[in-house]
Amino acid sequence: MSSGPYFTHKGIVFPGTNFYPVEHLNYVENEFQLMDDDVVSVVYPKSGTHWMGEILSLIRQDGDPTWARSVLMWKRIPWIESAATKDIVLNYAPPRYMSSHLPFQLFPKSFLHSKAKAIYTVRNLKDVLVSSFYFHKAYKRMRDPGTMQDLLDSFLNGNSIFGSWFDHVKGWLAMKDKPNVLINTYEEMQQDLRGSVERICRFLGKELTSQQIDSVVENASFETMKDNKMSNFSQASDEDMDHSKGKLMREGKSGIWKNYLTVAQNEQFDRVYQEKMKGVNVTFPWD
Numbered sequence: 001m002s003s004g005p006y007f008t009h010k011g012i013v014f015p016g017t018n019f020y021p022v023e024h025l026n027y028v029e030n031e032f033q034l035m036d037d038d039v040v041s042v043v044y045p046k047s048g049t050h051w052m053g054e055i056l057s058l059i060r061q062d063g064d065p066t067w068a069r070s071v072l073m074w075k076r077i078p079w080i081e082s083a084a085t086k087d088i089v090l091n092y093a094p095p096r097y098m099s100s101h102l103p104f105q106l107f108p109k110s111f112l113h114s115k116a117k118a119i120y121t122v123r124n125l126k127d128v129l130v131s132s133f134y135f136h137k138a139y140k141r142m143r144d145p146g147t148m149q150d151l152l153d154s155f156l157n158g159n160s161i162f163g164s165w166f167d168h169v170k171g172w173l174a175m176k177d178k179p180n181v182l183i184n185t186y187e188e189m190q191q192d193l194r195g196s197v198e199r200i201c202r203f204l205g206k207e208l209t210s211q212q213i214d215s216v217v218e219n220a221s222f223e224t225m226k227d228n229k230m231s232n233f234s235q236a237s238d239e240d241m242d243h244s245k246g247k248l249m250r251e252g253k254s255g256i257w258k259n260y261l262t263v264a265q266n267e268q269f270d271r272v273y274q275e276k277m278k279g280v281n282v283t284f285p286w287d
């Protein structure tokens with residue numbers, strides 16, 4: 001069982017200093033300049049980061065899938081907080097489309113004074129839990145999750161990577177009335193991908209034709225993406241990922257938790273969830 005080189009920075013747990021050296025996290029928070037035409041997809045891990053990355057890559061290219069099929073995801077939509085993609089971010093010809101897992105308090109401060117757009121995607125934490133459980137078993141940069149109960153406890157206690165889900169969601173929801181922030185859910189994308197793509201295009205000011213939207217929807221579907229080796233994580237090195245133990249594109253569904261959580265675990269979850277989300281005036285598809 002790997003313990004993983006996790007560390008805590010400003011109260012937030014990060015999965016290792018290789019990708020997230022503290023100097024880099026400080027640089028991203030305090031010095032990195034977001035530009036007005038930047039687009040950042042912010043997603044709590046296992047909530048649809050790669051899905052939104054694919055959608056945005058396709059929208060950026062007006063529905064043409066060539067880029068998404070020929071360039072690795074992390075080069076198309078680089079993570080702003082990862083030192084591994086720093087040079088890609090800095091050399092990116094605008095408009096830059098980027099990703100982040102950061103909680104709002106560690107997100108670049110320059111966001112507050114720019115017109116850069118942020119799309120925040122939330123997924124039902126019960127499904128995030130199941131998705132994380134299987135992914136963490138295979139992805140060597142993550143700690144072994146132990147049992148489902150162990151991981152459930154750590155999520156409910158707020159000891160998960162990139163911080164407590166509750167704080168992450170509340171921090172970003174506090175920005176929801178800003179004109180350059182769009183709140184989105186994994187579940188809405190599941191229910192009506194085309195509607196979500198249209199909403200994202202309106203938010204970005206991108207006018208795509210009906211055929212171009214069709215192409216985004218088709219190429220960002222689970223079926224197409226799971227076979228796109230530029231997006232499905234199959235190119236992760238053996239050093240990072242034990243491909244015999246799991247994959248990124250596992251089920252791609254909402255409500256999978258029903259097959260994995262016991263009645264007692266579900267009740268434990270609901271008690272904590274209701275307590276921690278008290279006062280949040282947003283109704284999610286799973287509420």
Ligand code: A3P
Binds near residue numbers: 222225249252
């Ligand atoms: P599951 O593990 O439940 O299958 P992230 O990219 O943030 O790590 O999230 C990974 C989750 O998003 C996985 O969920 C994966 O299957 C799902 N996902 C990725 N692409 C998807 C798509 N096109 N449609 C639906 N779900 C997708």
